[in-house]
Amino acid sequence: xxxxxxxxxxxxxxxxxxxxxxxxxxxxxxxxxxxxxxxxxxxxxxxxxxxxxxxxxxxxxxxxxxxxxxxxxxxxxxxxxxxxxxxxxxxxxxxxxxxxxxxxxxxxxxxxxxxxxxxxxxxxxxxxxxxxxxxxxxxxxxxxxxxxxxxxxxxxxxxxxxxxxxxxxxxxxxxxxxxxxxxxxxxxxxxxxxxxxxxxxxxxxxxxxxxxxxxxxxxxxxxxxxxxxxxxxxxxxxxxxxxxxxxxxxxxxxxxxxxxxxxxxxxxxxxxxxxxxxxxxxxxxxxxxxxxxxxxxxxxxxxxxxxxxxxxxxxxxxxxxxxxxxxxxxxxxxxxxxxxxxxxxxxxxxxxxxxxxxxxxxxxxxxxxxxxxxxxxxxxxxxxxxxxxxxxxxxxxxxxxxxxxxxxxxxxxxxxxxxxxxxxxxxxxxxxxxxxxxxxxxxxxxxxxxxxxxxxxxxxxxxxxxxxxxxxxxxxxxxxxxxxxxxxxxxxxxxxxxxxxxxxxxxxxxxxxxxxxxxxxxxxxxxxxxxxxxxxxxxxxxxxxxxxxxxxxxxxxxxxxxxxxxxxxxxxxxxxxxxxxxxxxxxxxxxxxxxxxxxxxxxxxxxxxxxxxxxxxxxxxxxxxxxxxxxxxxxxxxxxxxxxxx
Numbered sequence: 001x002x003x004x005x006x007x008x009x010x011x012x013x014x015x016x017x018x019x020x021x022x023x024x025x026x027x028x029x030x031x032x033x034x035x036x037x038x039x040x041x042x043x044x045x046x047x048x049x050x051x052x053x054x055x056x057x058x059x060x061x062x063x064x065x066x067x068x069x070x071x072x073x074x075x076x077x078x079x080x081x082x083x084x085x086x087x088x089x090x091x092x093x094x095x096x097x098x099x100x101x102x103x104x105x106x107x108x109x110x111x112x113x114x115x116x117x118x119x120x121x122x123x124x125x126x127x128x129x130x131x132x133x134x135x136x137x138x139x140x141x142x143x144x145x146x147x148x149x150x151x152x153x154x155x156x157x158x159x160x161x162x163x164x165x166x167x168x169x170x171x172x173x174x175x176x177x178x179x180x181x182x183x184x185x186x187x188x189x190x191x192x193x194x195x196x197x198x199x200x201x202x203x204x205x206x207x208x209x210x211x212x213x214x215x216x217x218x219x220x221x222x223x224x225x226x227x228x229x230x231x232x233x234x235x236x237x238x239x240x241x242x243x244x245x246x247x248x249x250x251x252x253x254x255x256x257x258x259x260x261x262x263x264x265x266x267x268x269x270x271x272x273x274x275x276x277x278x279x280x281x282x283x284x285x286x287x288x289x290x291x292x293x294x295x296x297x298x299x300x301x302x303x304x305x306x307x308x309x310x311x312x313x314x315x316x317x318x319x320x321x322x323x324x325x326x327x328x329x330x331x332x333x334x335x336x337x338x339x340x341x342x343x344x345x346x347x348x349x350x351x352x353x354x355x356x357x358x359x360x361x362x363x364x365x366x367x368x369x370x371x372x373x374x375x376x377x378x379x380x381x382x383x384x385x386x387x388x389x390x391x392x393x394x395x396x397x398x399x400x401x402x403x404x405x406x407x408x409x410x411x412x413x414x415x416x417x418x419x420x421x422x423x424x425x426x427x428x429x430x431x432x433x434x435x436x437x438x439x440x441x442x443x444x445x446x447x448x449x450x451x452x453x454x455x456x457x458x459x460x461x462x463x464x465x466x467x468x469x470x471x472x473x474x475x476x477x478x479x480x481x482x483x484x485x486x487x488x489x490x491x492x493x494x495x496x497x498x499x500x501x502x503x504x505x506x507x508x509x510x511x512x513x514x515x516x517x518x519x520x521x522x523x524x525x526x527x528x529x530x531x532x533x534x535x536x537x538x539x540x541x542x543x544x545x546x547x548x549x550x551x552x553x554x555x556x557x558x559x560x561x562x563x564x565x566x567x568x569x570x571x572x573x574x575x576x577x578x579x580x581x582x583x584x585x586x587x588x589x590x591x592x593x594x595x596x597x598x599x600x601x602x603x604x605x606x607x608x609x610x611x612x613x614x615x616x617x618x619x620x621x622x623x624x625x626x627x628x629x630x631x632x633x634x635x636x637x638x639x640x641x642x643x644x645x646x
Contacts, residue, residue: 001034001035001098001100001123001124001125001178002034002035002095002096002097002098002111002121002122002123002124002214003030003031003032003033003034003035003095003096003123003213003214003215003218004031004093004094004095004096004121004122004123004180004181004182004200004212004213004214005027005030005031005093005094005212005213005214005218006091006092006093006094006182006191006211006212006213007023007091007092007209007210007211007212008089008090008091008092008191008209008210008248008250008253009086009089009090009091009208009209009253010086010089010208010209010250010251010252010253011085011086011087011088011089011208011251012081012085012086012208013085013086013207013208013209013231014084014085014207014208014231015085015086015090015208015209015230015231016080016229017075017078017079017080017086017090019226019229020071020075020078020090020092021071022226023226023229024041024062024071024092024094025062026222026225026226027094027213027218027222028058028059028061028062028094028096029058029059030213030218030221030222031058031094031096031213031214031218032057032058032059032096034096034098034123034214034215035095035096035097035098035099036057036058036096036098037055037057037097037098037099037104037633038053038054038055038056038095038096038097038099038104038109038110038111039053039054039056039057039058039061039094039095039096039097039110040052040053040054040061040094040095040097040110040111040112040121040283041053041092041093041094041095041112042092042093042112042119042184043074043075043090043091043092044089044090044091044092044184044189044250044277045074045075045077045078045088045089045090045091046077046078046088047276047277047278048277048278048279048280049119049184049186049277049278049279049280050070050073050074050280050282051112051114051119051279051280051281051282051283052066052067052070052074052282052283053095053107053110053111053112053283054066054067054110054283054640055103055104055105055106055107055110055636055637055640056637056640056641057637058096060637060641064641065643065644066285066644069285070282073282074282078090086208089189089250089251091184091189091191091250093112093119093121093182093183093184093191094121095110095111095112095121097110097111100125100146101125101129101144101145101146102143102144102145102146103144103618103633104633105577105616105618105621105633105636105637105640106143106144106615106616106618107283107284108142108143108145109143109144109145111147112183112184113143113145113147113148113151114279114281115148115151115152115154115155116152116155117155117158117159117185117186117187118151118152118154118155118183118184118185119183119184119185119186119279120147120150120151120154120181120182120183120184121181121182121183122147122150122151122179122180122181123178123179123180123181123199123214124177124178124179124180124197124199125146125177125178126146126147126149126150126175126176126177126179127146127176127177128175128176128177129146129148129149132149132153132174132175133149136149136152136153136156139152139153139156140152144618146177149175150171150175150179150181151181151183153170153171153174153175154167154168154171154183155167156171157170157171164185164188164190164192164247165245165247165258166263166264168192168194168245168260169245169258169259169260169261169262169263169264170263172194172196172243172245172260173260173261173263178196178197178199179194179195179196179197180194180195180196180197180198180199180200180214181193181194181195182200182212184277185277186276186277186278186279187275187276187277188275189249189250189251189275189277190247190248190249190250191210191247191248191250191253192245192246192247192248193212193240193245193246193248193255194240194244194245194246194260195240195242195243195244195245196242196243196260197242198239198240198241198242199214199215200212200213200214200239200240201213201214201215201216201218201219201237201238201239201240202219202237202238202240202255203219203223203232203235203236203237203238204238204253204254204255205230205231205232205233205234205235206233206254207231207232207233208231208252208253209230209231209232209253210248210253210254210255211230212240216237216239219237220237223235223237240255240257243259243260243261244257244258244259244260245257245258245259245260246258285584285644285646286580286584286646288646289584289646290306290310292304292306292310292311292312292314292315292593293306293309293310293311294310294311294312294315294596294597294603295312295314295315295592295593295594295596295597295603295606296585296589296592296593296596296603296606296607296610297312297314297585297589297590297593298583298584298585298589298646299646300583300584300585300645300646301468301471301583301585302468302471302472302476303471303476314593314597315597318597320462320598321462321536323536323537323538323539324536324537325537326537326538328537329366329534329537329538330366332454332532332537333345333366333367333368333454335454336368336452336453336454337367337368337369338369341369342369343369343370343371343398343450343452344368344369344370344452344454345362345368345369345370345371345452345454345455345456346370346371346372346373346443346446346447346450346452346454346455346456347359347362347370347371347372347373347455347456347457347458348372348373348374348439348443348455348456348457348458348459348531349372349373349374349388349391349399350374350380350384350439351374351380351381351383351384351385351387351388351391352384352387353545353546353549353555353564354458354459354461354464354535354540354545355458355459356387356388356391356549356553356555357458357545357548357549358456358458358534358535359372359391359395359397359458360391360395360548360549360552360553361534361538362456362534363395363397364395370397370456371397371398371399371400371446371450371452372388372392372397372398372399372400373399373400373401373402373442373443373446374388374399374400374401374402375401375402375403375404375436375438375439375442376401376402376403376404376406377403377404377406377409377435377436377438378404378406378407378409378410378413378435378627378628379409379413379433379435379436379569379570379571379627381569381570383556383557383558384569386556387549387553387555387556390553390554390555390556391553391555394553400446402442404435404438409435409516410627410628410629411512411513411628411629412434412435412511412512412513412516412517413432413435413513413628414628414629414630415508415511415512415513416431416432416434416509416511416513417432417628417630417635418508418630418635419506419508419509419511420432420506421635421638421639422506422508423502423505423506424578424582424638424639424642424643425472425502426472426578426579426582426583426645427469427472427473427474427498427502428473428499428502428509429469429472429575429578429579430469430470430473431499431509431517432571432574432575433571433575434513434516434517434520434521435513435516435520437520437521437523437524438519438520438523440523440524440527440529440531441523441527443455443457443531444527454532455531455532456531456532456533456534457531457532457533457534458533458534458535459533459535460533460534460535460536461535461540462540462594463540463542463591463594463595463598464587464591464594465590465594466587466590468590470495472583473494473495473498473499474494474498475487475491475494475495475498487525492525492526495521495525496521499521542564542600545564546564549564558617558620569620570620570621570623570624570625570627571624572587573616573617573620573621573624574621574624575587576588576614576616577616577621577636577639578639580614581639581640581642581644582639582642582643582644582645583644583645583646584644584645584646585610586610586613586614588609588610588613588614589610589614592606592609592610592613593606621636
């Protein structure tokens with residue numbers, strides 16, 4: 001299974017910090033055959049434990065710019081004394097992951113695992129993790145990996161007993177399965193090792209250096225290549241026996257071994273030494289991106305600039321959408337309203353919250369008799385279909401459905417995603433969704449077929465604007481409600497030329513979806529958009545919408561989130577993962593920023609909400625991948641490896 005490794009160098013050891021990079025390269029290379037789906041490490045030095053991990057193969061992670069930046073920052077302060085020896089301790093643990101539980105694209109599932117006091121790596125599987133979570137409801141399960149419960153149990157039992165060795169032994173007494181672990185602590189300068197299967201081997205030389213890995217062969221090969229740079233007089237590889245653990249103090253790295261079967265084990269002396277080490281997870285530099293001091297838009301947002309106070313121009317120039325008002329809406333509706341109960345308007349109905357609430361308003365509060373229409377191009381979710389049925393059934397509204405050649409549409413999306421991964425550019429992400437733009441054409445067609453000139457869309461509220469998508473294609477945003485068809489000729493040409501340039505640079509886009517894409521462009525940017533947008537007249541209030549839909553209609557929400565925006569939508573989850581991974585923000589960041597500008601939430605709440613919003617829901621991503629026929633892990637790995645905007 002997974003490969004784990006690490007070392008401790010004590011103050012005074014003859015160890016050149018410049019060797020850390022080649023040491024890590026060789027240890028990762030030798031351990032990689034045990035796991036190639038994710039990798040990570042933790043470095044304890046200068047009173048801090050710095051963590052870096054990625055859902056990437058070790059060789060890919062090692063070559064990444066982010067990893068190089070991490071090492072530069074973490075190792076910058078490590079110095080030698082006048083005798084050319086380390087003047088402070090250094091400890092490193094590393095992990096090459098073979099995924100068993102918990103997808104590698106969720107950072108928290110990868111190792112090192114971070115709990116309240118442990119920074120741990122694990123080789124094996126805890127087979128009774130579900131039972132342990134159930135039996136210990138006070139423990140907080142934050143991720144899907146089985147390893148998390150083991151380190152949380154170590155934290156608990158150490159706190160209860162006051163002894164780290166006893167805490168480790170008690171935790172092992174509860175788990176079932178295979179577990180070889182290494183861990184650091186934020187409350188003690190010590191490296192811990194434990195195994196119930198014997199898959200840990202180490203070298204100690206008595207000269208202030210300790211080295212371990214999953215296999216004796218890994219250590220043997222490492223010593224052959226790097227041994228001359230280590231302060232070992234007579235290095236001998238030893239095995240940590242089955243059901244044994246040890247604590248290795250940073251100050252004098254000699255393992256104090258104890259039995260895991262002894263749950264009242266006397267703690268080795270190292271266990272009594274207290275310390276406070278800061279833990280910094282530097283796996284992502286998203287948190288380091290400068291953000292607007294008023295909203296939460298980051299410096300990676302297209303065309304953004306900040307004034308001397310750190311306020312972005314979107315906040316400085318913000319003006320609330322000038323709603324036309326209910327009277328103006330009544331004037332429009334009054335020209336079409338029929339008092340005999342016959343249909344008088346057509347409503348675009350996706351099954352999302354805005355169109356569902358809009359249908360409720362039109363029927364129950366505005367006295368209209370709508371016909372709803374939907375367009376199924378292969379990405380309509382199960383939740384949306386069920387919510388459509390709830391609304392239509394309770395309101396008694398006729399429903400017209402237009403379905404595309406769904407296998408073909410999904411094939412187009414698959415080919416464009418595969419093309420995009422070969423040359424990622426955020427400006428091309430909207431291409432994946434080109435197939436849904438015929439929603440507008442169907443509204444135009446039904447108007448003629450039914451003889452009903454009034455077509456109403458319930459989209460377009462100002463909070464849900466995602467103009468940054470055009471920004472990544474080089475088109476400056478318009479924050480005042482301009483529709484796509486009303487873009488200037490210059491902007492339309494700019495977008496068209498951008499797409500043409502990307503097609504020439506990446507011929508994989510020249511696939512069978514091309515005509516579909518051209519027609520989508522025509523439908524969005526060329527054909528006249530003379531629909532009525534309900535929320536350009538009436539105020540949009542999220543709380544009222546949710547309360548009405550859930551309370552009056554039993555509207556279904558997604559179990560993984562409190563957010564009702566685009567729930568269950570695999571496509572949206574997928575593209576938000578792309579935007580967040582590469583640019584450090586998603587549609588949720590723009591939504592929350594608009595809420596701030598309108599005074600609906602404060603900045604601290606927005607930051608807390610997007611931290612949750614931007615966590616990908618794996619079940620939805622897997623369903624999306626299955627729908628369109630992509631290898632999710634392969635595609636997400638390419639996204640993770642793409643050049644970042646920060």
